[in-house]
Structure formats: C-alpha cells, structure tokens
Amino acid sequence: MGRLFFFINHLWVSFISKYLNKKYNSKISRTGNSIRFIGISKVTGLENIEAGNNIHIAENAFISGKGGLTIGDNVHISRNLVLYTNNHNYEGDCLPYDTTFRFNKVIIEKNVWIGMNVTILPGTHIEEGVIVGAGSVVAGRINKFEIIGSPIASLLKSRNVEHYNRLENEKKYGGPSGTPLKNINQ
Numbered sequence: 001m002g003r004l005f006f007f008i009n010h011l012w013v014s015f016i017s018k019y020l021n022k023k024y025n026s027k028i029s030r031t032g033n034s035i036r037f038i039g040i041s042k043v044t045g046l047e048n049i050e051a052g053n054n055i056h057i058a059e060n061a062f063i064s065g066k067g068g069l070t071i072g073d074n075v076h077i078s079r080n081l082v083l084y085t086n087n088h089n090y091e092g093d094c095l096p097y098d099t100t101f102r103f104n105k106v107i108i109e110k111n112v113w114i115g116m117n118v119t120i121l122p123g124t125h126i127e128e129g130v131i132v133g134a135g136s137v138v139a140g141r142i143n144k145f146e147i148i149g150s151p152i153a154s155l156l157k158s159r160n161v162e163h164y165n166r167l168e169n170e171k172k173y174g175g176p177s178g179t180p181l182k183n184i185n186q
Helices: 002-027 161-169
Strands: 035-037 042-044 049-051 055-057 062-064 069-071 082-084 086-088 101-103 106-108
Parallel strands (some): 042 062
Antiparallel strands (some): 086 101
C-alpha cells in the first residue's frame, strides 16, 4: 500500500511540476533557452522576471518577482528558496505595517549556486560566481566569486522612533496584510 501511495504521489508531483514549468516559462517577461523548475514552487510577478539560460530551481521555492528579478545564465538554486523583491511598508499609516509595499529589484548574475533554505531579501545583488551557503539570509551586494554563509543575527537598522510612537499613541494598528483595524479589539 505504501509503495502505491508513493508512486501515485510521485506521478501527481511530476504532473504539477510540468504544468508549472510550462506556465512560468510562458509568462516570464524574458527567458533563455532553459529555465527548469524541479518540483512544485510558487512564483508571482512573472511579468517582472528576466531569466537567462540553464537555470535550475528546486522544489518548494517561493519567489515574489513583483519588484523586478534578473537571473543570469547557469544559476542553480536548491530547495526551499524564499526570494522577495517587495516588502510591507513599515513607515506607513499603521503598525506594524500598512497595505502599501516597497519594491526593490533583485539581481543574481551568472554562474551562481544558491544552497538549500536560503532567503534573499529585496534589493540584493549577487554578483558572478558566488556560492551562497545553506540557511543563509542574503541582503545587499555580494561581490564576485565570494562564498558566503550566515553569521549570527546582527542589527540592520532601527525604526523611526517618532513615527512609531505617533502611530502607537494614535492606536493605528494593521490587521491581516496591513489592513487598518478600526479599533484595538478587532
């Protein structure tokens, strides 16, 4: 019974994977001769993605291309990638964020290898030949040929305290997706 279930599941994943490959490749704004999604992944903002040749993206990737994404030739990405080109606006009209977004393009140059469970944040530029170690959170510019991995978490920047306190004093909070709540009890 277990083998039958495994076989049926394998066929189902294979079918969905082929369907998504065709869908994603047909809607990406510019694509090379071979971009292959291996397994099931979710990609949004396809019209803002440009991709080169010989790109492999393993299963369970989540890619939000709304802010613009360029992937160069010969890029190989392991499973469980999270890649955002947009972020909620934490300096908007509600706390912790409102319904507006900030967009910032991600660029991945040629011959890059990205390991398993990597998160790439908006505005990141990964230059040619870089290797990104498993479990890394990548932000900013990564120089050519570097091999990087995540260090212990460190301070990126601080919030605007005056803006934060004003919204806190006015009890302006956001619910799901930053939609303003009418009162604190919602």
